[in-house]
Amino acid sequence: MKLVRLRDAARPRITLRLDGVPIEAQRGDTLLTALLAADAGYLRDSEFGDGPRAGFCLMGACQDCWVVVEGRGRLRACATLAEDGMEIRRG
């Protein structure tokens, strides 16, 4: 899944890391936007072996967007703002 930036796409850059790989994002991105507008493709693997997931509701209800943020634990990517230097692991 690739989010396409249509508007407001020239904000200050920030850099996060997903499983050690640098991800370029923009200030004001949620973690979900930061990862999926870059080339992360998905956020986590279903624990039942039915494939990758990348969130569904974007409103904090489905819980299908969990990722782990170093030092902060498991968070909903759709409801968490990305910050420069965040270390993220797939949920």
Add this chain to the structure above:
Amino acid sequence: MKVAVVGAGPAGVRAVERLVAAGLSPVWIDEASDGGGRIYQRPPPGLARDARSLYGFEAKRATALHDTLDALKPRCDWRPDTLVWHIRPGARQLQTLCGGRQDAVTYDAAILCTGAMDRVIPLPGWTRPGVTTMGAAQIALKTQGCAIGHRVVFLGTGPLLWLVAYQYAKAGADVAGVLDTTPFITKARATPGLLLGGATFAKGLYYIAWLRRRGIRIAEGVTPLAIEGGDDGVTAVTWRDAAGRDHRIDCDAVGMGWGLKPEAQLADLAAVPFRHDALQANWVPVRDGAGRTPVAGIYLAGDGAGIGGAEVAEMTGARAALAVLEDAGHRLDPIETVALDRRLASQARFRAALERAFPFPAHLARAMADDTLLCRCEGLRAGELRAAARAEAATGPAPEMNRAKAFTRVGMGRCQGRVCGAAAAEILAAELNCTVPQIGRLRGQPPVKPIPISAEAAP
């Protein structure tokens, strides 16, 4: 008197506004940082907040609501980024969590304005990255300036289908198709009632006409077949038209939804009884026209009390505040209540027409193929629920929703049945040859959303 208002969308804002006008300073709790609810959610700081481009025809309404919201914050005990995860109606206490910190808020009266979410019908491929709810597609655009893909198909029914497709096309996204499961004739028959909606109906017609003029592919009365793709995403949507011909549209994202359902878990935990609203095809908490419930001190407003839309939410919010004030012995001008009740009654007639125009296609849920993933949280397929229901029915009384939950884990996952609950109930009803009201509804469990274990265990 201590009043708590949960939620800062259209209903919450108007409720707090009326309470503050009466000299009260309520505790006001919202899960988001900045209020506005889903419909008038604002982008995070750093993104432009041009109301005209974000909210279109609703820009004036959105701006008015935001202005009121911001003016009210310093006049009450405003608690953003705070989840109410449990409610103890006996003790009149809300359990809250903010940044890992637990708190308890006591109230004499609580107005719950908890909003709604998309109602979905699972189909093969719906868990692939690139498939989101209609609301999600809108939130991505509104609050993050992003489309959910390069070529997007919108699938479902209801006013939101046309609105979001319009917003995407207007923002420059490539809308590859709008697939409405409701046949044209069903909508045409509801037109006399829809005319009651005045401007709201006119806007709906405008979106549809605009999309047609743009030459965007539109099909009505469709039967969705599958969302195709691989592990890295979506490649196409397949569907069958009313004449039985199969079609395929290449795309890399799908926004789907069949109307809305109340986010009424807190009302449930507060022990408010529910009734099945056949027209809405939703379980809704029981309340009177003013938002009073049978549970002392609990009032309801907005879409969380039954789907009515943003305009109605503003009215029900104000009305519930008036009910709180009335019940506390405040002297009110009867003209205010009567006028509000009259506006609510006329809106209810329009809403009923809207439900008739875009009925929930229960047959699609009932016809779900056995190998379709029904519950995305627990990896449960439709056939597994059917088989378990048959086995249970053979050994005892016909299972209802909460027993089904026990024997299949449907609704026991991380979303607690928010996403698949409506479709699961239809499948059970069809399998056991009974009605959805007989199947019952999934009862809520605290916490209403997953919270860190350490926070839950703390006193």
